[in-house]
Amino acid sequence: MNYRIPTGTKDILPSEIYKWHFVENKIRDVMRRFNYAEIRTPMFEYTELFSRSIGESTDVVGKEMYTFLDKGNESLTLRPEMTASVMRAFIENSLGELQSLNKVYYIGPMFRQERPQKGRLRQFHQFGVECIGSQAPENDVETMAVALSIYEELGIKNLNFKINSVGCHTCRPRYREALVTFLENVKNDLSAESQKRLLTNPMRILDSKNEKDFQLTANAPLMNSYLCKECSAHFDKVQAMLQSMNIAFEIDGRLVRGLDYYTKTAYEIQSENLGSQNALGGGGRYDLLAESLGGKPTPAVGFAAGIERLIIVMEAEKLSFGEAPKPDVYFVVLGETALKAVLPLARQLRQLAFACEIGQNDRSLKAQMRDANRQNARYVVIIGENEVAQNQCAIKDMKSGEQKNCPLNELSVVLNGALKP
RNA sequence: GUGGCUGUAGCUCAGUUGGUUAGAGCGUCAGGUUGUGGCCCUGAAGGCCGGGGGUUCGAGACCCCUCAGUCACCCCA
Known part of the structure; x- marks a missing residue:
């Protein structure tokens, strides 16, 4: 064997491509019924787009990006996720001027240079939606319903659907202060990793997988008791709407999304059939992103979900992928x-x-x-x-x-x- | 970046305390039928035993290094 596939990548062989077509067809079908239109953006962008939007302090930007200089000495990066690209396209093409609400979906490969493990590859595939132009809670709920409908119609059972609110720029600083005060008291008993996070991103300590950290923070203050009036009302409405649609959910006060740009609603869909990387998909609201990228202030909400993980779960639950094509x-x-x-x-x-x-x-x-x-x-x-x-x-x-x-x-x-x- | 486990045929795996020429099942190909699939029977092809070094009369096995895969940490889809 002279040549090998690069670490963390996978060939999708002819014998299994029908599985991909099956889930892709389902995704597109559900998107059509929710009236989301597909958007395709380049697989690479100028590096700054990602470092600005996702946040310099996150692992995605700090150590996982495939970044290179092109022949014109421009720094480019293979997209590690799509929200930044979609927002860039939204602003650059003035999509907000054409209609007040833009509902788009995407499906395609993303790239992150991490150590591969179950459900985690360097080139992997995501689908997702972005609903741009409204701060109304029904849009949060609609994106959730899109994701859940896809899973439901594929036959997936035993999902954990967790929601939380991470507040906004008015209430989060107050909470952060309270949390840090609490954590300072137990600081010396925290894991080395969490001690570092106390300085960079204290909210992440709450969802540490370290057993001891978990116990130490059992009584830590949670974001949802610090929400401002607006965020609190928004969160209440989201819950009420989910209930009206008969969608089961669990409030997880420790749920924190990894990327900097999230505000208010955060959610995650997990499966027990995934091993350690148990998130099938996650999303939330990001009302401040458009502005931070130089556009008009534009509220938005969306999610991203992994296709490899979806297929892993479907295989674990022995679900049908339809039939492989055969000659007549x-x-x-x-x-x-x-x-x-x-x-x-x-x-x-x-x-x-x-x-x-x-x-x-x-x-x-x-x-x-x-x-x-x-x-x-x-x-x-x-x-x-x-x-x-x-x-x-x-x-x-x-x-x-x-x-x-x-x-x-x-x-x-x-x-x-x-x-x- | 760190740690555990695993690398033998296309695939899944045996291979005894180190001992002749490297094994099975599945798959592939061919034959059993001058022109008829599946089941069955017979046969064949297919291996630098991940790579390099070392110990030994002798290494697939033992030791060291290295590469890769995998799972986990971190983080995330």
Whole structure:
């Protein structure tokens, strides 16, 4: 083996691509019903876009970005997530001027240079939505419903849907102060990591996986008791709307989203079938991002979800990915003369929308039959010297094993009747 | 960046206290049927035992280094 796939990347092979198509189709279908329009942005952006929007202090920016200089000495970065790109496109194309509310979704690869593990790759795929232009809580709830509908319709069970509010620029500083005061008292018993976070991002200590940290912070103050009037009312409405839609949720006062730009609503959808990286998707409101990127102040809410993780969960729950595509007709070809007859015939059938495979002429009939079986072909059409001479073919139903003769010029009619009842 | 585990055929894995020529199942290919798939039977192809060094009369096995995969920490989808 001379060449290897880069660390943390995966080939999606022909034998499993149908799974991807299946979930992608479901995603697009749900997006259509919620009236979200797709947006495609470049896979790389100027580095500054990400460092500004996501936050210099986050791991995503601090150590996980694929950043490089192009030949013009510009610093570019492979997108680690999509919200920044979408916001940039929104501002740059003045989408807010065309309509007051922009609802977009995306689906595609993201890149983060981390150590791979279960459910975490360096190139991975996300889908997500951004609902830009309204601060109304019904939009928060709509994005949640989009994500949950996709999971529900794919048949996923046992999800944990957690919500929280992380406040805004008026109430969060007050809370932060209270939290830091509390944490200072137990500082020396905290893990080394958490002691560092006390300075950089104290709220993250609350969702530390360290057992001791968890116990030490059992009675720590939580954001939701420090929310300002506006944030509190917003959070209440979100909950009431979820209840009205009969969507089960859990309030998790320790839920903190990783990226700097979140305000008010934060949510996460978890599955127990994922191993340590248990988040299937997460989202929240980011009312301040547009402004921080130089646009008009524009409230927005959205989520991002991992497709690899989704597939892991579906496999763990033994859910269906539909059927792998298979040929309607497999031509078994015996000899040069037969091949000459088959080529135009196959062309005609393909134009009529039949999926056709032509067996390898240099292999035996038996080998071609075996191949047709392995490929799950619905019908086999056998054409050899005899058939060509009589302007006929043998058509075999691979399910029943029945075989009969058929004039070449009636083949499409016969197949039409057989395959499209 | 740190730690645990694992690297033998395309895949999943055996391989005894170090001992002749490296094993199985599945898959692939061919034959058993001059032109008929699945089941069955027979056979074949396919291995620098991850790489390098060391110990030894002798290493797939033991030691060291290294690379890769995997899981976990950190963090996140």
